[in-house]
Amino acid sequence: MTYVSDKVKHLPPYLFSQFQTKKEQLEKRGVDVIDLGIGSPDLPTPDFIYQELIEQAKKPENHRYSSYSGCMEFKEAVASFYAKRYQVDLDPETEVLALIGSKEGIANLIQAVINPMDKVIVPDPGYPVYRKGVHLAGGISVSLPLDKKNGYIPQLETIHFTDAKEAKLMFLNYPSNPTTAVANLDTYLEAVSFCREHQIILANDAAYDLVTFGDYRAPSALEVPGAKDWVVELGSLSKSFNMAGWRIGYIVGNRKVIKALSTLKSNLDTCQFIPIQKAAAKALRSDLSVVAANNAIYEQRMEKLYAALSEIGITAAKPKGTLFIWAQVPSGESSMSFAEKLLEKAGIIVTPGTAFGESGEGFIRISLSVRSDQLDKAILRLGKFGLKR
Numbered sequence: 244m245t246y247v248s249d250k251v252k253h254l255p256p257y258l259f260s261q262f263q264t265k266k267e268q269l270e271k272r273g274v275d276v277i278d279l280g281i282g283s284p285d286l287p288t289p290d291f292i293y294q295e296l297i298e299q300a301k302k303p304e305n306h307r308y309s310s311y312s313g314c315m316e317f318k319e320a321v322a323s324f325y326a327k328r329y330q331v332d333l334d335p336e337t338e339v340l341a342l343i344g345s346k347e348g349i350a351n352l353i354q355a356v357i358n359p360m361d362k363v364i365v366p367d368p369g370y371p372v373y374r375k376g377v378h379l380a381g382g383i384s385v386s387l388p389l390d391k392k393n394g395y396i397p398q399l400e401t402i403h404f405t406d407a408k409e410a411k412l413m414f415l416n417y418p419s420n421p422t423t424a425v426a427n428l429d430t431y432l433e434a435v436s437f438c439r440e441h442q443i444i445l446a447n448d449a450a451y452d453l454v455t456f457g458d459y460r461a462p463s464a465l466e467v468p469g470a471k472d473w474v475v476e477l478g479s480l481s482k483s484f485n486m487a488g489w490r491i492g493y494i495v496g497n498r499k500v501i502k503a504l505s506t507l508k509s510n511l512d513t514c515q516f517i518p519i520q521k522a523a524a525k526a527l528r529s530d531l532s533v534v535a536a537n538n539a540i541y542e543q544r545m546e547k548l549y550a551a552l553s554e555i556g557i558t559a560a561k562p563k564g565t566l567f568i569w570a571q572v573p574s575g576e577s578s579m580s581f582a583e584k585l586l587e588k589a590g591i592i593v594t595p596g597t598a599f600g601e602s603g604e605g606f607i608r609i610s611l612s613v614r615s616d617q618l619d620k621a622i623l624r625l626g627k628f629g630l631k632r
Protein backbone atom coordinates (compact mmCIF):
# COMPACT_ATOMS: atom_id res chain seq x y z
CA MET A 244 0.00 0.00 0.00
CA THR A 245 1.20 3.48 -0.72
CA TYR A 246 0.14 6.76 0.76
CA VAL A 247 1.29 8.93 -2.11
CA SER A 248 -1.37 10.04 -4.56
CA ASP A 249 -0.94 9.35 -8.27
CA LYS A 250 -0.93 13.08 -8.92
CA VAL A 251 1.99 13.65 -6.58
CA LYS A 252 3.75 10.49 -7.71
CA HIS A 253 3.55 11.61 -11.32
CA LEU A 254 4.74 15.15 -10.76
CA PRO A 255 7.80 15.54 -12.99
CA PRO A 256 10.96 15.27 -10.86
CA TYR A 257 12.50 18.47 -9.63
CA LEU A 258 15.47 18.85 -11.93
CA PHE A 259 17.42 20.99 -9.51
CA SER A 260 17.74 18.27 -6.87
CA GLN A 261 20.20 16.40 -9.12
CA PHE A 262 22.42 19.46 -9.11
CA GLN A 263 22.02 19.89 -5.39
CA THR A 264 23.49 16.42 -4.79
CA LYS A 265 26.43 17.14 -7.10
CA LYS A 266 26.96 20.49 -5.43
CA GLU A 267 27.16 18.83 -2.02
CA GLN A 268 29.59 16.20 -3.30
CA LEU A 269 31.87 18.88 -4.76
CA GLU A 270 31.68 20.99 -1.61
CA LYS A 271 32.70 17.95 0.46
CA ARG A 272 35.81 17.74 -1.71
CA GLY A 273 36.53 21.36 -0.82
CA VAL A 274 35.33 22.95 -4.08
CA ASP A 275 33.85 26.43 -3.59
CA VAL A 276 30.70 26.18 -5.69
CA ILE A 277 29.15 29.42 -6.98
CA ASP A 278 25.40 29.11 -7.40
CA LEU A 279 24.12 31.09 -10.39
CA GLY A 280 20.96 29.01 -10.47
CA ILE A 281 19.18 31.12 -7.86
CA GLY A 282 15.91 32.93 -8.63
CA SER A 283 15.62 34.83 -5.37
CA PRO A 284 17.03 38.37 -4.93
CA ASP A 285 20.26 38.55 -2.89
CA LEU A 286 19.67 42.21 -1.96
CA PRO A 287 17.92 43.03 1.35
CA THR A 288 14.33 44.27 1.66
CA PRO A 289 14.49 48.09 1.79
CA ASP A 290 14.52 49.63 5.28
CA PHE A 291 11.24 51.53 5.17
CA ILE A 292 9.38 48.33 4.34
CA TYR A 293 10.55 46.24 7.26
CA GLN A 294 10.29 49.25 9.59
CA GLU A 295 6.61 49.33 8.65
CA LEU A 296 6.38 45.59 9.33
CA ILE A 297 7.85 46.12 12.80
CA GLU A 298 5.42 48.97 13.60
CA GLN A 299 2.41 47.03 12.33
CA ALA A 300 3.50 43.86 14.12
CA LYS A 301 3.33 45.69 17.48
CA LYS A 302 -0.42 46.29 17.11
CA PRO A 303 -2.57 43.51 18.61
CA GLU A 304 -5.41 44.19 16.17
CA ASN A 305 -3.04 43.09 13.41
CA HIS A 306 -2.52 39.67 15.03
CA ARG A 307 -5.95 38.39 14.07
CA TYR A 308 -6.88 36.62 10.87
CA SER A 309 -6.84 38.87 7.85
CA SER A 310 -10.00 39.05 5.79
CA TYR A 311 -9.81 36.23 3.24
CA SER A 312 -9.29 38.44 0.22
CA GLY A 313 -6.65 40.63 1.87
CA CYS A 314 -6.86 43.77 4.01
CA MET A 315 -8.34 46.91 2.45
CA GLU A 316 -5.07 48.90 2.81
CA PHE A 317 -3.26 46.35 0.65
CA LYS A 318 -5.97 46.02 -2.00
CA GLU A 319 -6.31 49.82 -2.25
CA ALA A 320 -2.54 50.15 -2.57
CA VAL A 321 -2.56 47.65 -5.47
CA ALA A 322 -5.36 49.59 -7.18
CA SER A 323 -3.56 52.87 -6.68
CA PHE A 324 -0.33 51.35 -8.05
CA TYR A 325 -2.21 50.26 -11.22
CA ALA A 326 -3.83 53.68 -11.61
CA LYS A 327 -0.54 55.52 -11.24
CA ARG A 328 1.70 53.19 -13.24
CA TYR A 329 -0.62 51.93 -15.99
CA GLN A 330 -3.65 54.26 -15.88
CA VAL A 331 -5.76 51.16 -15.24
CA ASP A 332 -8.76 51.57 -12.91
CA LEU A 333 -9.41 48.69 -10.53
CA ASP A 334 -12.12 48.25 -7.93
CA PRO A 335 -10.20 47.12 -4.82
CA GLU A 336 -13.24 45.18 -3.57
CA THR A 337 -13.90 43.03 -6.62
CA GLU A 338 -10.95 43.33 -8.97
CA VAL A 339 -8.03 42.83 -6.57
CA LEU A 340 -7.19 39.77 -4.46
CA ALA A 341 -4.19 39.36 -2.16
CA LEU A 342 -2.05 36.25 -2.67
CA ILE A 343 0.43 34.45 -0.43
CA GLY A 344 2.99 34.94 -3.22
CA SER A 345 2.01 34.65 -6.85
CA LYS A 346 3.21 31.02 -7.10
CA GLU A 347 0.35 29.93 -4.86
CA GLY A 348 -1.94 32.19 -6.89
CA ILE A 349 -0.96 30.52 -10.18
CA ALA A 350 -1.58 26.98 -8.89
CA ASN A 351 -4.89 27.88 -7.26
CA LEU A 352 -6.03 29.97 -10.24
CA ILE A 353 -5.81 26.87 -12.42
CA GLN A 354 -7.88 24.88 -9.89
CA ALA A 355 -10.44 27.68 -9.78
CA VAL A 356 -10.85 28.01 -13.55
CA ILE A 357 -10.57 24.57 -15.19
CA ASN A 358 -12.28 21.21 -14.93
CA PRO A 359 -10.35 17.94 -15.31
CA MET A 360 -9.39 17.35 -18.98
CA ASP A 361 -9.71 21.03 -19.84
CA LYS A 362 -6.80 22.45 -21.82
CA VAL A 363 -4.47 25.20 -20.67
CA ILE A 364 -2.01 26.91 -23.03
CA VAL A 365 1.38 27.34 -21.37
CA PRO A 366 4.52 29.06 -22.66
CA ASP A 367 7.47 26.76 -23.40
CA PRO A 368 10.00 27.53 -22.05
CA GLY A 369 8.11 28.86 -19.05
CA TYR A 370 7.88 29.02 -15.27
CA PRO A 371 7.40 25.36 -14.23
CA VAL A 372 4.41 26.05 -11.93
CA TYR A 373 2.06 26.59 -14.91
CA ARG A 374 2.55 23.06 -16.23
CA LYS A 375 2.65 21.42 -12.80
CA GLY A 376 -0.44 23.32 -11.68
CA VAL A 377 -2.32 22.06 -14.73
CA HIS A 378 -1.20 18.50 -13.95
CA LEU A 379 -2.42 18.80 -10.34
CA ALA A 380 -5.77 20.15 -11.51
CA GLY A 381 -6.18 17.16 -13.85
CA GLY A 382 -5.99 19.37 -16.92
CA ILE A 383 -4.03 19.09 -20.14
CA SER A 384 -1.13 21.43 -20.89
CA VAL A 385 -0.83 22.62 -24.45
CA SER A 386 2.67 23.92 -25.18
CA LEU A 387 3.01 27.33 -26.74
CA PRO A 388 6.56 27.12 -28.11
CA LEU A 389 8.45 30.38 -27.84
CA ASP A 390 11.29 30.83 -30.27
CA LYS A 391 14.37 33.00 -30.19
CA LYS A 392 13.84 34.01 -33.81
CA ASN A 393 10.53 35.68 -32.86
CA GLY A 394 11.99 37.28 -29.74
CA TYR A 395 10.07 34.68 -27.68
CA ILE A 396 6.78 36.38 -28.56
CA PRO A 397 3.93 33.86 -29.01
CA GLN A 398 2.90 32.98 -32.55
CA LEU A 399 -0.76 32.48 -31.72
CA GLU A 400 -1.69 31.42 -35.26
CA THR A 401 0.37 28.25 -34.71
CA ILE A 402 -1.97 27.06 -31.95
CA HIS A 403 -4.02 24.16 -33.31
CA PHE A 404 -7.68 25.09 -33.84
CA THR A 405 -9.00 22.32 -31.56
CA ASP A 406 -6.57 23.35 -28.81
CA ALA A 407 -7.75 26.95 -29.09
CA LYS A 408 -11.35 25.77 -29.03
CA GLU A 409 -10.87 23.52 -26.01
CA ALA A 410 -8.57 25.74 -23.94
CA LYS A 411 -9.99 27.64 -21.00
CA LEU A 412 -6.88 29.39 -19.81
CA MET A 413 -3.63 30.70 -21.29
CA PHE A 414 -0.54 31.89 -19.45
CA LEU A 415 1.89 34.54 -20.65
CA ASN A 416 4.84 35.96 -18.72
CA TYR A 417 6.69 39.15 -19.64
CA PRO A 418 9.32 40.27 -18.76
CA SER A 419 9.96 36.56 -18.99
CA ASN A 420 11.57 34.02 -16.73
CA PRO A 421 13.59 32.25 -18.13
CA THR A 422 13.98 33.87 -21.58
CA THR A 423 14.22 37.49 -20.30
CA ALA A 424 12.13 38.53 -23.34
CA VAL A 425 9.84 41.53 -23.04
CA ALA A 426 6.51 42.21 -24.74
CA ASN A 427 5.08 45.44 -26.05
CA LEU A 428 1.42 46.38 -25.91
CA ASP A 429 0.82 44.92 -29.41
CA THR A 430 1.63 41.46 -28.06
CA TYR A 431 -1.08 41.87 -25.44
CA LEU A 432 -3.52 43.39 -27.98
CA GLU A 433 -3.12 40.27 -30.14
CA ALA A 434 -3.33 37.92 -27.17
CA VAL A 435 -6.50 39.55 -25.83
CA SER A 436 -8.16 39.46 -29.23
CA PHE A 437 -7.19 35.77 -29.62
CA CYS A 438 -8.59 35.01 -26.17
CA ARG A 439 -11.79 36.92 -26.89
CA GLU A 440 -12.26 35.01 -30.16
CA HIS A 441 -11.74 31.63 -28.50
CA GLN A 442 -13.20 32.51 -25.09
CA ILE A 443 -10.03 31.85 -23.14
CA ILE A 444 -8.99 33.55 -19.92
CA LEU A 445 -5.57 35.16 -20.31
CA ALA A 446 -3.44 35.07 -17.15
CA ASN A 447 -0.44 37.36 -17.48
CA ASP A 448 2.30 36.65 -14.95
CA ALA A 449 3.89 40.03 -14.26
CA ALA A 450 6.37 38.94 -11.57
CA TYR A 451 9.08 41.12 -13.18
CA ASP A 452 6.88 44.09 -14.12
CA LEU A 453 9.20 46.53 -12.32
CA VAL A 454 12.51 44.71 -12.77
CA THR A 455 13.62 46.45 -15.97
CA PHE A 456 16.74 48.19 -17.23
CA GLY A 457 17.46 51.56 -18.81
CA ASP A 458 14.46 53.39 -20.26
CA TYR A 459 12.47 50.23 -20.83
CA ARG A 460 9.08 50.10 -19.09
CA ALA A 461 6.99 46.94 -19.18
CA PRO A 462 3.30 47.44 -20.09
CA SER A 463 0.43 45.72 -18.28
CA ALA A 464 -1.88 43.41 -20.24
CA LEU A 465 -4.73 45.34 -18.58
CA GLU A 466 -3.81 48.43 -20.60
CA VAL A 467 -5.53 46.79 -23.59
CA PRO A 468 -9.00 48.36 -23.98
CA GLY A 469 -11.67 45.94 -22.73
CA ALA A 470 -9.00 43.63 -21.27
CA LYS A 471 -10.91 43.08 -18.05
CA ASP A 472 -13.42 40.91 -19.94
CA TRP A 473 -10.73 38.26 -20.47
CA VAL A 474 -7.60 39.12 -18.53
CA VAL A 475 -6.22 38.59 -15.05
CA GLU A 476 -2.70 39.68 -14.14
CA LEU A 477 -0.58 38.30 -11.32
CA GLY A 478 1.87 40.55 -9.49
CA SER A 479 4.47 39.93 -6.84
CA LEU A 480 6.61 41.96 -4.46
CA SER A 481 9.22 39.17 -4.33
CA LYS A 482 11.52 40.33 -7.09
CA SER A 483 10.88 44.09 -7.30
CA PHE A 484 11.15 44.81 -3.55
CA ASN A 485 13.43 41.90 -2.53
CA MET A 486 10.59 40.33 -0.55
CA ALA A 487 10.70 36.75 -1.85
CA GLY A 488 10.49 35.22 1.62
CA TRP A 489 7.65 37.48 2.75
CA ARG A 490 5.16 35.71 0.50
CA ILE A 491 2.99 38.52 -0.75
CA GLY A 492 1.51 39.08 -4.19
CA TYR A 493 -1.79 39.86 -5.86
CA ILE A 494 -4.06 39.10 -8.79
CA VAL A 495 -6.10 41.78 -10.55
CA GLY A 496 -8.54 42.02 -13.44
CA ASN A 497 -11.62 40.02 -14.42
CA ARG A 498 -13.99 39.98 -11.46
CA LYS A 499 -15.59 36.62 -12.17
CA VAL A 500 -12.22 34.91 -12.19
CA ILE A 501 -11.14 36.82 -9.08
CA LYS A 502 -14.37 35.76 -7.35
CA ALA A 503 -13.82 32.10 -8.27
CA LEU A 504 -10.24 32.16 -7.00
CA SER A 505 -11.30 34.00 -3.86
CA THR A 506 -13.98 31.38 -3.15
CA LEU A 507 -11.48 28.55 -3.61
CA LYS A 508 -8.84 30.23 -1.47
CA SER A 509 -11.23 31.11 1.35
CA ASN A 510 -11.65 27.35 1.77
CA LEU A 511 -7.90 26.67 1.78
CA ASP A 512 -6.09 29.56 3.47
CA THR A 513 -6.71 32.72 5.44
CA CYS A 514 -4.49 35.14 3.57
CA GLN A 515 -1.18 36.61 4.71
CA PHE A 516 -0.20 38.11 8.12
CA ILE A 517 -1.75 41.62 8.22
CA PRO A 518 1.52 43.47 9.05
CA ILE A 519 3.12 41.95 5.93
CA GLN A 520 0.19 43.14 3.82
CA LYS A 521 0.46 46.64 5.31
CA ALA A 522 4.22 46.82 4.76
CA ALA A 523 3.64 45.65 1.16
CA ALA A 524 1.00 48.39 0.76
CA LYS A 525 3.59 50.94 1.82
CA ALA A 526 6.05 49.55 -0.74
CA LEU A 527 3.49 49.76 -3.58
CA ARG A 528 2.55 53.34 -2.65
CA SER A 529 6.20 54.44 -2.53
CA ASP A 530 7.93 56.41 -5.29
CA LEU A 531 9.64 53.14 -6.39
CA SER A 532 13.09 54.69 -6.02
CA VAL A 533 14.23 51.57 -4.13
CA VAL A 534 13.22 49.48 -7.14
CA ALA A 535 15.22 51.75 -9.46
CA ALA A 536 18.24 51.37 -7.17
CA ASN A 537 17.97 47.55 -7.27
CA ASN A 538 17.56 47.59 -11.01
CA ALA A 539 20.71 49.68 -11.43
CA ILE A 540 22.65 47.01 -9.52
CA TYR A 541 21.21 44.15 -11.58
CA GLU A 542 21.87 46.06 -14.79
CA GLN A 543 25.50 46.63 -13.84
CA ARG A 544 25.95 42.93 -13.06
CA MET A 545 24.18 42.00 -16.29
CA GLU A 546 26.52 44.21 -18.39
CA LYS A 547 29.58 42.67 -16.74
CA LEU A 548 28.42 39.08 -17.11
CA TYR A 549 27.18 39.71 -20.64
CA ALA A 550 30.61 41.05 -21.65
CA ALA A 551 32.36 38.08 -20.02
CA LEU A 552 30.12 35.60 -21.83
CA SER A 553 30.66 37.31 -25.19
CA GLU A 554 34.40 37.16 -24.57
CA ILE A 555 34.33 33.37 -24.33
CA GLY A 556 31.95 33.00 -27.26
CA ILE A 557 28.70 32.34 -25.43
CA THR A 558 25.90 34.25 -27.12
CA ALA A 559 22.90 35.74 -25.38
CA ALA A 560 20.35 38.44 -26.08
CA LYS A 561 20.97 41.40 -23.81
CA PRO A 562 18.08 41.42 -21.34
CA LYS A 563 15.87 44.50 -20.84
CA GLY A 564 14.82 43.17 -17.45
CA THR A 565 14.49 40.21 -15.00
CA LEU A 566 17.18 38.69 -12.79
CA PHE A 567 18.70 36.49 -15.49
CA ILE A 568 20.72 36.06 -18.65
CA TRP A 569 19.39 33.42 -21.06
CA ALA A 570 22.40 32.14 -22.96
CA GLN A 571 22.89 29.73 -25.82
CA VAL A 572 25.10 26.71 -25.10
CA PRO A 573 28.09 26.13 -27.42
CA SER A 574 27.44 23.89 -30.42
CA GLY A 575 27.77 20.21 -29.70
CA GLU A 576 26.47 20.69 -26.15
CA SER A 577 23.00 20.17 -24.71
CA SER A 578 21.58 22.31 -21.92
CA MET A 579 22.26 19.51 -19.47
CA SER A 580 25.74 18.53 -20.67
CA PHE A 581 26.90 22.16 -20.62
CA ALA A 582 25.41 22.85 -17.19
CA GLU A 583 27.17 19.73 -15.88
CA LYS A 584 30.46 20.79 -17.44
CA LEU A 585 30.20 24.24 -15.84
CA LEU A 586 29.63 22.64 -12.46
CA GLU A 587 32.36 20.04 -12.74
CA LYS A 588 35.04 22.11 -14.46
CA ALA A 589 34.32 25.62 -13.16
CA GLY A 590 32.36 25.01 -9.96
CA ILE A 591 29.46 27.12 -11.28
CA ILE A 592 25.81 26.14 -11.06
CA VAL A 593 23.48 27.39 -13.79
CA THR A 594 19.98 26.19 -14.67
CA PRO A 595 19.66 24.06 -17.82
CA GLY A 596 17.02 25.52 -20.15
CA THR A 597 15.18 22.20 -20.27
CA ALA A 598 14.10 22.76 -16.64
CA PHE A 599 11.55 25.16 -18.19
CA GLY A 600 10.26 22.91 -20.97
CA GLU A 601 11.44 21.14 -24.12
CA SER A 602 11.90 24.39 -26.01
CA GLY A 603 14.51 25.43 -23.47
CA GLU A 604 16.93 22.91 -25.03
CA GLY A 605 20.13 24.59 -26.17
CA PHE A 606 20.05 27.27 -23.48
CA ILE A 607 21.05 27.88 -19.88
CA ARG A 608 19.69 30.44 -17.42
CA ILE A 609 22.27 32.37 -15.42
CA SER A 610 21.19 34.34 -12.37
CA LEU A 611 22.15 37.94 -11.64
CA SER A 612 20.90 37.77 -8.07
CA VAL A 613 24.18 36.78 -6.45
CA ARG A 614 26.54 39.02 -4.50
CA SER A 615 28.70 41.08 -6.83
CA ASP A 616 31.96 39.61 -5.45
CA GLN A 617 30.64 36.09 -6.12
CA LEU A 618 29.68 37.11 -9.64
CA ASP A 619 33.16 38.57 -10.23
CA LYS A 620 34.65 35.30 -9.09
CA ALA A 621 32.36 33.38 -11.43
CA ILE A 622 33.40 35.65 -14.31
CA LEU A 623 37.09 34.92 -13.62
CA ARG A 624 36.37 31.22 -13.64
CA LEU A 625 34.39 31.48 -16.87
CA GLY A 626 37.39 33.16 -18.47
CA LYS A 627 39.68 30.29 -17.53
CA PHE A 628 37.05 27.73 -18.45
CA GLY A 629 36.71 29.34 -21.89
CA LEU A 630 40.40 28.99 -22.63
CA LYS A 631 40.44 25.34 -21.72
CA ARG A 632 37.61 24.35 -23.99
Ligand SMILES: *Cc1c(COP(=O)(O)O)cnc(C)c1O
Pocket residue numbers: 282343344345346347370416419420448450478479480481487490491492
Ligand atom coordinates in the same frame (compact mmCIF):
# COMPACT_ATOMS: atom_id res chain seq x y z
C1 LIG B 1 9.46 34.18 -8.99
C2 LIG B 1 8.35 34.01 -9.95
C3 LIG B 1 7.02 33.91 -9.51
C4 LIG B 1 6.63 33.69 -8.09
O1 LIG B 1 6.83 34.69 -7.23
P1 LIG B 1 6.22 34.66 -5.79
O2 LIG B 1 7.40 34.77 -4.89
O3 LIG B 1 5.47 33.40 -5.56
O4 LIG B 1 5.32 35.85 -5.74
C5 LIG B 1 6.02 33.82 -10.46
N1 LIG B 1 6.29 33.82 -11.76
C6 LIG B 1 7.55 33.90 -12.23
C7 LIG B 1 7.77 33.89 -13.68
C8 LIG B 1 8.62 33.99 -11.34
O5 LIG B 1 9.87 34.01 -11.81
